[in-house]
Amino acid sequence: MTATAADYVWFEECFPELAEAYCFTLVHKLSPSEVLRRLQGREESPRTGAEQIVEAAFDLLESDDARQLIAMTTIGDWTLLIEPNGYLGVTEEKALPASAGTNWVSHFVNINGVDTFLWAEDTTNRLAFEPGFPDSRWGTTPDELLKAMHDSGFQFWEETSDTAENLSAPAAFALAEYLTGVRITPELLQETTFTCGSAKIR
Numbered sequence: 001m002t003a004t005a006a007d008y009v010w011f012e013e014c015f016p017e018l019a020e021a022y023c024f025t026l027v028h029k030l031s032p033s034e035v036l037r038r039l040q041g042r043e044e045s046p047r048t049g050a051e052q053i054v055e056a057a058f059d060l061l062e063s064d065d066a067r068q069l070i071a072m073t074t075i076g077d078w079t080l081l082i083e084p085n086g087y088l089g090v091t092e093e094k095a096l097p098a099s100a101g102t103n104w105v106s107h108f109v110n111i112n113g114v115d116t117f118l119w120a121e122d123t124t125n126r127l128a129f130e131p132g133f134p135d136s137r138w139g140t141t142p143d144e145l146l147k148a149m150h151d152s153g154f155q156f157w158e159e160t161s162d163t164a165e166n167l168s169a170p171a172a173f174a175l176a177e178y179l180t181g182v183r184i185t186p187e188l189l190q191e192t193t194f195t196c197g198s199a200k201i202r
Helices: 010-013 015-019 032-038 048-060 092-098 144-151 169-180 186-191
Strands: 021-030 044-046 067-075 078-084 103-111 115-122 126-132 133-138 192-199
Touching: 010 015, 010 048, 010 169, 015 078, 021 169, 032 067, 032 078, 032 092, 044 048, 048 078, 048 186, 048 192, 078 103, 078 186, 078 192, 092 103, 092 115, 092 126, 103 169, 115 169, 133 186, 144 169
Parallel strands: none
Antiparallel strands: 021 078, 021 103, 044 192, 067 078, 067 192, 103 115, 115 126, 126 133
16 A cells, blocks of 8 residues: 555654654665765764654764764665754765665755655666655656655645645655655654764765
C-alpha cells in the first residue's frame, strides 16, 4: 500500500522541535561509518531519541567550529541520517559525490519554510524539487515519479486550494517511503540509539 501524507501528519505533532527544521536522508547499502566518511565527518557520542539529537545538534552548531550533527541508524538495507536544523543531505555539492554507487533520497525543511527533496543515484540528480512547489522540478528524470508524487499528496498548481492544508512536508516523507520502502515511525524516532557524527558546515 502506497504511503500518503496522512501517514506522516504525526511528525509535527509528536516532534515539534525537530519538525521546525530538519533533513532526513536514506542511503542504500552503505554503513553509517561509510556515509560519514563520504561526508568528511567525524564521530560523535551516540544519542537516544529525537530530543537528545536535537539538543546535541544545537550544541554543535553553537560551538566555535560550528558543526552539523548527523544522527544515523540502519533500517534493513538503508542507513537513515537525521540532521536537526541541517541540510547536508540535500546539498548537491555534498550529496551527489556521496551517492556514488548507491541510491540517495533526502528531504529538508528549514525554519523559514524553505524545502527541498532530492533523489540521487550514483552521483546523478534524478529528481529535485521544492515540496511546496512540486510543479517545478529538475534532474535527469524529473517526471518519472509524477504519479507517486500525486499519490503521496503533493499539491500541484492545478489542484491548489486556498483552504487546503499544506501537507508538503508529510508528503515528502511519503515519497521517500515510496522510493525506499522505509517507513519512519514515532517509535523509531523516540527509542532509537543513534550512531552520531558531525561535519563542518563552513
